[in-house]
Amino acid sequence: MSIDELWATILKQSSPSTAVSSSKTVVFLGDSLCGKRTLLSKFCGQDGEIYRGHGLGYDYLPVKSKDDDDLGQLSIYSIDAAAPLRAQIKAALPNKSTLEDSIIVIAVDLSKPWLVLECLAKWIKEVKEHKDQWLELSGGERNDMADNFQKKWLKAGQFEELPEGALSDNLGVEIVVVGLKSDALQGVLNDEGMTEKHADLLQFQLRKKCLEIGASLIYASVKEPRTVETLKAYVLKRLYDVESDILQARGVSREALFIPIGWESEKRVNLLQEGAGLPDEIPIPQQKIYNFEQEIEPEDEQKSLQRVAEILEQAASKNPTAAAAMTKSRLNSSASASPGGAQLPRPSAAGLNASISGSPGGKMGAMPSPGSGQHSERMLADFFNQLLLKKGPAGAANSPKPGTPGAAAKK
Template structure:
């Protein structure tokens, strides 16, 4: 009986343990399902990532972002522009939007950086420094000035030391963890072919190569040289050779080493490296696969991922530098050519005259103009006063030069005109006083109405003509205070 009781108790305990195991397995199953759901939720593309684009005006920032967006007609704004790029992960069947901030090329708008890059967004921001090949002499200066402006802004952020150091260490780790892409690997596979075959601790302890991350801002940086299609124009118009392009490239690559930046030569016009730049951005921001190796053969389509380059690889370019040295001052070698446009001197501003003064001046000019249709005698008289014509009862006397004026009437016209401008006068009844005459003029062969007639001869003939007219018809002369000096 005792044994039977023990057996029954053991069987009961065994049943309870089996029941407990089933319950534990059921709990573990639910835990595993919840863990899987949680992990899948963590694998979704984050929506808080940002790209900040810095560069001078006319460097192609807006066009580049429009190309990454797939927009044909970019809209250029001012100040601080905002846009977004659609990002899709086909492997995980997920998508999100990447925020893009484009700062105006005027450094005076640097105060707007606080809206795009603050302490909260700092760990989730990638920076693109953009310069254009249309001004190759200014590329290095532009990159250095914008990097310095970015560094000043980062120093002013209210970041705690732990966050700042973590971001810097992450930059170092990304550089050291760079792997050569393997075409034989599945893009979604977590396996990577590393060039070091070292464990993580050993890799972290390795020193950085010479010149790498000497200015570690804690930000992921990509340097983009736009409008590389203009390099053919530099060769044609300014006689640029491969030597100049290699000199420029080695300086830009050395700059990239200092900030731990990647380098892309792009052309939106010819669609060079734009798609690769999009894939690289998604790789650095969302850890999506990027399988394209470094490209340094084509001078207008250079692609150097962060972590690939070093001073030894850059020194290969030195072999092509014959007329210059690698450390020569950039501006001394890549000289800005003189502008072909004519130097237009700024015209002095002309103050408009007061309206009445202008009209008075024009009136004086009109009065002083000489009429070319008048004879020399008439033009001289026009400068002193108006001409008064004396008419006879039968026919009106016309100015000299008219075809209808007879010689006698011409003589009288000259005579009476001369009387009007004499300073001294005679008595009203003196012979030769002006008056109306009724007889027809006498033809005089010795005198004519042409220019150049002697003044004394005109006076004598005029007096004789008046005496003759007086004898023919007595008419009381008008009372005029004028006389003749004849």
């Protein structure tokens, strides 16, 4: 054998282990704030602050075999739910061949269990529309994709024919449904007055839907690193056939559930209904109503005085003695609350006597006796009415000083 033939033989034998596989893609779908970005950072092995951009996100992951051979570079796309979806999905999955060589990860938020099925149905609809309308695949191409995926599913589960209920809604695309924040699920249910049976109901509904579309199901939490590692190892196994020893199915766990492709069956799903049975639904919690204190607007000073004067006049007509005491109390409080802290003058016997003697109606020689309650009330009411005519601090300066005879007569 010549040297050239020897080298050709060596290269031919080594090429399967060193050749770079064709490009593979994983696309992450999910609603905003469902935990998708945090999952992506852990999936790619990134530490530190999470980058939160807008629009289509892209990253990559070098893939190596157990023998440390380079198998290729996994393209990772993240679809932003707050941006136009059509352009993003079309950029990530531009044609039929890319779609067949990809895995679509649909992330749902388990901390809001009443919205999980709605979210899943929304993204399944987007995948269907992309395949049927945006890529404009013919009926024959869609049937080929469905047949190829059915063969994958049967091979993974080592079935000769499809079990009952499996692939009743065959999309022709491999999907992994990831329930995020699984560690918070039971706490949320307890806070809303629900039980473990509601968690079982959610798992039953998810597993039933995943069986229909042939999807895998994983519960993941960034607080449980093995759950994220399970997702990563499973994606690499499905796309690059990289072996891993952490891919055993876990069908009884509430926080680390793992249902791989081809493992599920209706019999296993129905085990969740045994015993006391499941609730009919996961109720939507009622929106909490917060009571805010009503803001109190201050009343205009003149309007307040007018209102108090009317109250005093009504009281005077019914009980003159009690009204006189009320007038004195109101007058003292109004004077202490006047603008700038200025004290309004208080009537004295001399001042009231001078005011009355200088009135146009006639002359009175002396202050009524203390025993005359009605006269005393009338004098206080007259003085209070004079306060209503004063506006601002300027009026207070022109008011008669207590104890100054004849001050009320000078105008």
